[in-house]
Amino acid sequence: MSKSRHIAENFKVGALLTLVGGYLDTYTYISRGGVFANAQTGNIVLMGLKLKGGEFAEAIHYLIPILSFVAGVLLVELIKSRFNDDPKVHWHQLTLALEMLIVIAVAFIPESHNNIANVLVSLTCAMQVEGFRRLNGNAYATTMCTGNLRSGSESLFAYLKTRDITQKQKALQYYGIILIFIAGAVIGAVLTGLIGIKAVLVCLAGQAGALLVLRTYKTPDDKAAE
Structure with a gap:
């Protein structure tokens, strides 16, 4: 990994x-x-x-997570602006720690208040996609696949045309991320079916692992990484 890249761009994260x-x-x-x-x-x-x-009440049901997603992006930008130059804690770590607290809260919200749970989960996802959007120097998303599929296919074409090994590595990286997303969806479907609403707590393992990587590895200067 290049010294100019922050550990948040690490493939493990x-x-x-x-x-x-x-x-x-x-x-x-x-x-x-x-x-x-x-x-x-x-x-x-x-x-x-x-x-x-004409089902306006049902329409609001879907509007709520959309607005929550917007709020999550704004929240991460606020955290970044406040802690970007803080030598004690990096804003990536603070964002991830806050996401974990939100996930814990979601686990204890009953199904009768699903709208609240969806607000919090969408908030968490927005924070994640806004806070972690580069992988080894390349733009990507951890919460959706369309952009990754486009970028991976673009890199695949470039490799087939030029035989540039760098493009091959980029394509494999994007397709690998997509497969991991699918794996997460499958695991989520199985465990949610077995455990119910408390299944969201399993996410803490992945978030804690990412936070551990962020805290364990020595990070380069943040301004250089930006």
């Missing part, structure tokens, strides 16, 4: 958070009222369908 991202999407869809925590495009489409049918 990306893999663990992508696993969490896939897990949370199936968790909310299965146990929290058919809402996607990460894929806001899906929620927007579903909201549009409800508006067309």
